[in-house]
Amino acid sequence: MITVVGQCVAAFVFGTSVGVLVQRSRWCNTAALRDAMLFKSYRNTKALLVAMMILTLGFTALISVGNGNPMRFDVGINQFIGLFLFGIGMVFAGACTVSSWVKTGEGNIGALWALLFLIVGLFLSSLVWSFSYWPPAGQTMTGHPNLAGLQFGWADALTLQRATGVPALFFGIIQFLGLLFIYRRILHRERATAEGMNPTPAAASVPAADRLTAPPAPSVARLEPQTNTRSPL
Amino acid sequence: MDFFKKSLDPIVALAIIAVLDIFLFQIVGAWTVGGGETMIAGLFVRALIGAKALNRIPFWHLVFKPTWAYWKIYISLGMGFGALVSAILSKEFYWRVPKHLSEWIMITIGGLLMGVGIRLSFVCNVSTFLGLTPEMNLGGYLAVSGLVIGAWVGSWVYKRVLEA
Numbered sequence: 001m002i003t004v005v006g007q008c009v010a011a012f013v014f015g016t017s018v019g020v021l022v023q024r025s026r027w028c029n030t031a032a033l034r035d036a037m038l039f040k041s042y043r044n045t046k047a048l049l050v051a052m053m054i055l056t057l058g059f060t061a062l063i064s065v066g067n068g069n070p071m072r073f074d075v076g077i078n079q080f081i082g083l084f085l086f087g088i089g090m091v092f093a094g095a096c097t098v099s100s101w102v103k104t105g106e107g108n109i110g111a112l113w114a115l116l117f118l119i120v121g122l123f124l125s126s127l128v129w130s131f132s133y134w135p136p137a138g139q140t141m142t143g144h145p146n147l148a149g150l151q152f153g154w155a156d157a158l159t160l161q162r163a164t165g166v167p168a169l170f171f172g173i174i175q176f177l178g179l180l181f182i183y184r185r186i187l188h189r190e191r192a193t194a195e196g197m198n199p200t201p202a203a204a205s206v207p208a209a210d211r212l213t214a215p216p217a218p219s220v221a222r223l224e225p226q227t228n229t230r231s232p233l
Numbered sequence: 234m235d236f237f238k239k240s241l242d243p244i245v246a247l248a249i250i251a252v253l254d255i256f257l258f259q260i261v262g263a264w265t266v267g268g269g270e271t272m273i274a275g276l277f278v279r280a281l282i283g284a285k286a287l288n289r290i291p292f293w294h295l296v297f298k299p300t301w302a303y304w305k306i307y308i309s310l311g312m313g314f315g316a317l318v319s320a321i322l323s324k325e326f327y328w329r330v331p332k333h334l335s336e337w338i339m340i341t342i343g344g345l346l347m348g349v350g351i352r353l354s355f356v357c358n359v360s361t362f363l364g365l366t367p368e369m370n371l372g373g374y375l376a377v378s379g380l381v382i383g384a385w386v387g388s389w390v391y392k393r394v395l396e397a
Contacts, residue, residue: 002260002261004302004304007260007261007304008302008304008306008307009307010257010260010261010304011257011261011304011305011306011307011308011311012307012308012310012311012314013311014253014254014256014257014264014308014311015307015308015309015310015311015312015314015315016311016312016314016315016318017249017250017253017311017315018250018253018264018308018311018312018315019311019312019313019314019315019316019317019318019319020315020316020318020319021241021246021247021249021250021315022246022250022312022316023315023316023319023320023323023325024236024237024240024241024246024319024323025240025241025242025243025245025246025247026240026243027243027246027247029358029359029362030384033380033381033384033385033388034384034387034388034391037384037385037388038388038392043243044243046243046244047242047243047244047246047247047248048247048362050244050247050248050251051247051248051250051251051254051362051363052362052363052366052367054248054251054252054255055251055254055255055263055363055367056366056367056369058251058252058254058255058258058367059255059258059263059367059368060367060368060369062255062258062259063368067259068258068259069258069259069260069261069262069263070258070263070368070370071262071263071360071364071365071368071370073355073356073365073370073372074355074372075370075371075372075375076372076375077375078353078354078355079354079355079356079372079375079376079379080354080375080376080378080379081353081354081379082349082350082351082352082353082354082355082356082376082379083350083354083356083358083361083375083376083377083378083379083380083383084350084379084380084382084383084386085346085347085349085350085353085383086346086347086350086351086354086357086358086379086380086383087350087379087380087381087382087383087384087385087386087387088343088346088383088384088386088387088390089342089343089344089345089346089347089348089349089350089383089387090343090347090358090384090387091343091383091384091387091388091390091391092339092340092342092343092346092387092390092391093339093340093342093343093344093347094339094340094343095343096347096357096358096359097266097267097270097309097347097351097357097358097359098266098312098358098359101266101309101312101313101316102312102313102315102316103316103329104313104316105312105313105314105315105316105317105319105320106316106317106320106325106326106327106329107320107326107327107328107329108329109328109329109330109331110329110330110331110336110337110340113331113337113340113341113344114340114341114343114344114347115270115344116344117340117341117343117344117345117348118270118344118345118347118348118351119270119273119274119277119348120344120345120348121344121345121346121347121348121349121352122270122271122274122348122349122351122352123274123275123277123278123348124345124348124349125348125349125352125353126274126290126292126293126297126352127290127292129291129292129296129352130291131291131295135353136353136355138295138296152371155370155371155372156365156368156369156370156371156373157368157369157370158368160369168369171369172367172369175367175369
């Protein structure tokens with residue numbers, strides 16, 4: 001059993017590693033969604049999908065053998081509405097929770113400003129939390145479905161494994177294949193875009209692997225997708 | 234060091250992070266940022282208004298009692314620290330300040346919406362994509378749906394604002 005200090009040290013070491021890797025790679029979750037939607041540019045989206053594939057196999061494998069620490073998490077409509085607001089906010093701010101910390105570390109005052117107002121928004125909305133009414137009421141979050149409170153209880157790979165007797169890894173492999181399908185569709189779309197941009201025989205002779213690394217042209221002239229250069233925030 | 238002279242492929246970076254996250258999942262729990270930020274908000278406000286006043290607010294009394302012994306805080310602080318060290322070593326640290334009032338307004342509204350969203354859902358974008366969904370939690374699928382639709386709406390508005 002790890003001590004509280006051990007937990008905090010492990011978290012700090014992990015966070016520091018993430019900070020270095022994200023700073024060097026310029027990965028951004030906001031860009032993973034925004035650039036795919038606005039520019040059909042998938043540099044960050046592909047990285048997100050690869051991480052999700054690895055994590056799905058890793059987490060469900062650990063759950064299958066009774067290890068890991070899955071979140072005991074009450075599912076509810078509040079997750080949909082909350083992340084809907086969050087999605088709008090992260091595009092407006094030009095940074096998600098990860099990139100706002102990483103960009104703050106690089107000296108970006110706009111990112112620090114976004115973090116400060118994230119804290120303000122968090123605190124102001126905490127004032128309307130109640131134990132007895134939505135959103136989301138403490139007394140309805142019991143781990144069991146409570147439709148009147150728009151809560152569906154606790155449902156994940158672990159509960160699925162307990163209910164069916166089938167190892168969580170089996171379900172993880174199905175999810176992995178679904179994510180792999182999306183990843184391959186993106187590669188296919190990138191290949192089609194690259195071929196559309198280079199219809200000449202000379203361009204067509206470029207190896208497919210090289211063509212995949214070429215960024216597609218932005219569809220909106222005044223906006224550019226995030227590549228290796230920093231966005232304003 | 235060569236590592237700090239060139240940029241890293243994000244697929245490689247996220248693959249390494251995912252492997253590290255599996256170890257973190259085994260030790261204490263999956264990578265999340267919203268929980269740490271909620272606790273930081275509580276500690277920040279407690280420093281401003283005092284513990285007695287904060288205790289009168291049910292959320293901070295019943296759900297998130299502010300404490301420095303909460304491991305998720307240190308993921309956030311570590312990310313900022315790691316990025317600072319990396320930016321200095323790669324000579325990429327410099328002060329960047331948004332130039333236009335419209336940028337400040339967008340960032341302010343964006344920050345507020347992110348804060349409200351985290352509080353309402355008890356989850357952030359990281360725990361949505363890289364925590365709940367890989368754990369196959371139904372909340373992860375709901376959150377991903379909300380986040381993708383929200384990002385689409387946000388992108389549509391953002392595009393209109395920048396083109397205006």
